[in-house]
Amino acid sequence: MQPISEPDIRASFVNCSKGEARRLAVPRELAEMPWADLDFLGWRDPGAAERAYLVAERDGGGLTGVALRATPKGTRSFTARSMCSLCLTTRTAGAVALMTARRTGESGRRGNTVGQYLCADLACSFYVRGLRAPAAGADLDESLSPAEKIARTRANLDAFLAKVMA
Numbered sequence: 001m002q003p004i005s006e007p008d009i010r011a012s013f014v015n016c017s018k019g020e021a022r023r024l025a026v027p028r029e030l031a032e033m034p035w036a037d038l039d040f041l042g043w044r045d046p047g048a049a050e051r052a053y054l055v056a057e058r059d060g061g062g063l064t065g066v067a068l069r070a071t072p073k074g075t076r077s078f079t080a081r082s083m084c085s086l087c088l089t090t091r092t093a094g095a096v097a098l099m100t101a102r103r104t105g106e107s108g109r110r111g112n113t114v115g116q117y118l119c120a121d122l123a124c125s126f127y128v129r130g131l132r133a134p135a136a137g138a139d140l141d142e143s144l145s146p147a148e149k150i151a152r153t154r155a156n157l158d159a160f161l162a163k164v165m166a
């Protein structure tokens with residue numbers, strides 16, 4: 001993705017209040033981000049474990065930021081595996097978290113959310129490029145090239161954003 005600035009990020013949020021978008025914790029080291037290797041910018045709030053954020057360039061829709069709530073770790077056993085719905089990396093429980101996004105508009109005001117399993121560190125871009133190896137677990141389909149995995153991740157991301165904004 002193209003490099004983006006803190007004001008770009010704050011202005012991009014579609015599913016939280018303007019006040020929340022103004023106050024939320026934006027990564028400090030934006031100048032050092034490996035933008036060329038990112039399909040989206042995703043991060044956890046270092047001061048609030050359940051808060052996560054994702055900003056992506058939507059197909060023809062401009063920059064779109066989504067505020068997420070991570071569900072606290074459940075009581076599932078360690079050996080249970082979950083799959084990230086974006087990069088389709090299968091990982092042990094804890095490394096993949098159920099995250100919910102409030103829908104935009106009237107639907108969101110009525111309390112409707114969209115839930116997806118996502119890599120808890122939101123580093124899908126690095127996993128599909130082989131730049132970071134999952135601590136445990138394996139890819140679903142080793143036969144795909146990185147370019148194919150990137151295309152699939154972006155398609156999954158677009159589908160997720162479309163559901164949030166539906």
Ligand SMILES: [Zn+2]
Nearest residue numbers: 084087119124
């Ligand atoms: Zn992922």
